[in-house]
Amino acid sequence: MENNVMTPAAVRSGHPGRTIQKMAGDDKSGRSPAGGGRSPLGADRRKPQRSSKAAIVWLILFLVLAGLLLFKGYGPARAVEFSQSEFEEKLAAMQIVSVEMTWENGNVMVCEGKFRRQGLSSVPVTTTPVQSPRSGDAEIRPNADETYKTRVVYTDDLARLLQKSGANVVVKPNNSGFWNFILIGVLPLVVVIGFIYFFSMRQMRASGRGAMDFGRSKARMIPPDELNVHFDDIAGADEAKEEIREIVEYLKDPLRFQLVGGQIPKGCLIVGEPGTGKTLIAKAVACEAGVPFFSISGSDFVEMFVGVGASRVRDMFEQARKNTPCLIFIDEIDAVGRSRFSGWGGGHDEREQTLNAMLVEMDGLESRNGVIVLAATNRPDVLDPALLRPGRFDRQVVMDLPDIVGRRQILDVHVKKIKVDSSVNLDVMARTTPGFSGADLANLCNEAALLAARYNREAVTQADMEEARDKVSYGRERRSRRITDRERKLTAYHEAGHALVALHNKYATPLHKVTIIPRGTAYLGATFSMPKEDAYTRSKLELEADMEMTMGGRAAEEIIFGDITTGASGDINQLTHTARLMVCLYGMSDKLGTIKYGNFPAHPHMPFDAQPEERVSPETAREIDLEIRRLSQNALESARDCLTRHRDELEKLAKALLERETLSIDEINVLLGRDPEPDALGRPEQTLRPTEDDGTAEQGL
Structure with a gap:
């Protein structure tokens, strides 16, 4: 099934009222889950650069000789x-x-x-x-x-x-003619040629691009003791670790597999969203197996000269055969492994020759027992089919975004690096961060530590963790932004409209908090809603409820001010997108039935126009537009009816936002006299920013 669960927030952008709800499966670009950002896979063992004294001596000698020849003497x-x-x-x-x-x-x-x-x-x-x-x-x-x-x-x-x-x-x-010829004719030429040769060769050695080494592989062999990464250091990827552990067991004891006639996969492709730990798990395999580890990037093969990439592929596998058993890790293999049949001609010969050389080396006439190839990519859909067939990459290991249990395990790993207060509730943080990768969670913990240090606290508090979460997702608060009283009032009623519609619809995503503090570059306010648990499917009633919540801001503006603003542009965009998915992809329209209409990207990073065009007739296109309009209008009318019935609560909530700027779900329930929800994500009263009066802090979240 396709993952189309809405995530935790409806956020205003630009002017009062824009809401944005993101898919829980939407990835956030990040780095590795348990080890923070990507780092070089070991120290680069290069020879120290030669001293520049020799260059200075050559320069002085050249200038002296030039002076002697120019002036024919001195003094x-x-x-x-x-x-x-x-x-x-x-x-x-x-x-x-x-x-x-x-x-x-x-x-x-x-x-x-x-x-x-x-x-x-x-x-x-x-x-x-x-x-x-x-x-x-x-x-x-x-x-x-x-x-x-x-x-x-x-x-x-x-x-x-x-x-x-x-x-x-x-x-x-008369015996000076020969020496004059040497001094005037030959020596200056020799000095100039030597000077140029010295600096050019020195620069080529420093860059490792000697004429004889141009076709050599750039793969770095890293001993296992330098990796220092184990499976225990990787959290939130239990299935991936279990699947790839067979490679480690084979490298440790290959005889056990050979006795029963089994063959270990020759290649393993690690697939996952950015920041899920693909490189980290490859390093853990090499460290656990205790074998040499060759690391290279896919872009290191491609050069402007045809044939260089293929030569580097052959040289890399030749080095690997001399150090068997060993692992070869190719990061971002899509740079060199893209399909050769993706265009109508005019392909890049260098890239195709490199790919052909890799295909032959992975499964050709020559045997390469003991050499296992690991590769990582977040675009498996663009790889050549010949590269993915059994015998080359026999197995694909998926590094998915962590679920709520995995996020809690990743947070446990990263909070060990910082000093946290006893009041920090990691269960709440794990629940309120759906769609976060391991790299995002590592960044969240680091940002929380920086916030605590900024406000001179000895340990990270729950308020720091939540502020860091919102900062990573939506940007930093912009309290210095000058907003007129009219826009501030519009923002308060707009966000109150979102919140009330969510409170009075049992199918809507549970409300978490509401704020009218500007955040990032476009948000003037935000309404945060957090799911009770990770969800991978959504029902029609839940989607319609979220659409009603999205239009709550526009309905509040119409009811209170009798006018509408441009602040709901983001809400309208999100509403239209959800309605189009319901009609054209999910088959949730009784009028159009269960038929897919139009183009939808097969990959989150692929634009719509990159897909093969699926035409619809003009009559069907008109019916699609009418059905999308009907769903959007129903959502707006439902939101308007809800706020009209509870206008007193709308006024009360908007005034409270104008006074306190931020309200949690617990504070909203107390304000409106509602029973507290048993699993509400209210946070304890904690301080975030010190005031100038008494040294205490005001509530900022």
């Missing part, structure tokens, strides 16, 4: 360039001190050496030369030796001038 003194005529004039004036001659080619030679501004016959060099600096040039010392450089053509006249000048002439062999 403040630079060689003065002479032409041949100037050089001959200096020789004639006896200003050249030394000459180092190097043959270049033919009669051309390079001359370098020292010269003086004054001739050799002039005044000798002073010990303290007078400095006369010029901007951008070397310091000029009148009697100090300076460096020169010139390129001249060797002639007989130049030879005679060199003999008469009295300069110290040295002829050097």
Whole structure:
């Protein structure tokens, strides 16, 4: 049967009067039930990164060489360039001190050496030369030796001038061409290439994406002693643990199964809503069995290069065969295991090749005894049929949302991590949280601890737990929001209308509390109703009663103010949705009969337009619209009649809400003189927010 039980609340959104009732089976995105949020499956054993000192040394060397090549030297003194005529004039004036001659080619030679501004016959060099600096040039010392450089053509006249000048002439062999070529032509290129290679290889090693490792598997092998998760740490999933325990027993004692001819499932697909503990139970299997655990995500296989994913699949199974017996866990396998027949063509070749490689490795010609594949997904409907057949994933383990007993067990696990007051009633919290996953309950306990710390309490109280529950479901209270007296009055009567219709209809979901405190981003008030127990089917009378309660706010506005507001938009949306389900899906219309009309999603995350279209004739569509209108109008008229008969109670309840803002079911029964319900979820009087007067706290829930 389909799970279509309404959940615990009718909540106002936007303006006075919107109510929202959610399905008890609707999931809340969360994490694992007993272990909080998902965490890495063990420490990532990577080598420490190399020090950056080597990079700094390479950078400094590169800059030094570039500077030497650019400036052809260093220091403040630079060689003065002479032409041949100037050089001959200096020789004639006896200003050249030394000459180092190097043959270049033919009669051309390079001359370098020292010269003086004054001739050799002039005044000798002073010990303290007078400095006369010029901007951008070397310091000029009148009697100090300076460096020169010139390129001249060797002639007989130049030879005679060199003999008469009295300069110290040295002829050097021409062996610098090779070294100049190395220094100027080769060395800069080598330095640049080495610099680029060093940083590129260092970055590739740091990211683990070396050229040789690109097709290697990214699966991490985690030893069992690092997991530290046992079946006792998982609460609220007794059936799933019992079903998957066979894998643990086989890994511990395979001979017992082999003697009777039994074969353990080669693969096990763990299916469940987000936050129900799929990853956690896989870790518990590996920890209990005491075997190596390979963990990888389905998205790690898919790359932009075709063939890389298939190569990683083959490498992963090759590593697993070397460590048998072992477990391979593929999280979110729908990323790579989607059906190959879902489109009309133009499929992603990389993803399909990866899937084909996985199909062959799981059940192909080669044997893989001792390798068990576990996979987790919350979208089993999109997986390829070849992946789900016996011989690959032989068994599917369902991690369902916990029932009331499971929620109590999960709360027992998480309250051990926080300090709670003796007045906290976990039975009430388990009953008032239908549809919560294990991750939601873990978040609830954590939020309650944060609230207690915020108000300087030594332990978590029942008020903290309830406020945390409402915060997780509908958002935080917005007491700072400025609301006019008119809107506040509208909200009070609107929520009082919801509450009274629920009180006077025995088929409606039992009332829990009413508040006119804004919450979240859209709610100006809320009417909370909690079922007495988990329910997976609803009767026609119960659905009609909830529809009447949904329209109680709009009916109260018409009766009290003679006008209607936009605040009932959420109520109308919920009413129309329920009426359409009754007519088109549940077969609860006498006029249209037990026939399914239109499209309805097969999965809660799948939109309506993703389903194959089921056409209905224009005449049938008109009859559907008329029947939905009839059910909606009947709900509004029933709510209006109820509030008209009990208008005095409506006035009394609305005024009490204006004064106290929040009323529990026990307080409402006392206010209206009704007998208390034997299983009402009234909470003890506890404090939540300290006031500025006497240090006590006002009731906020």
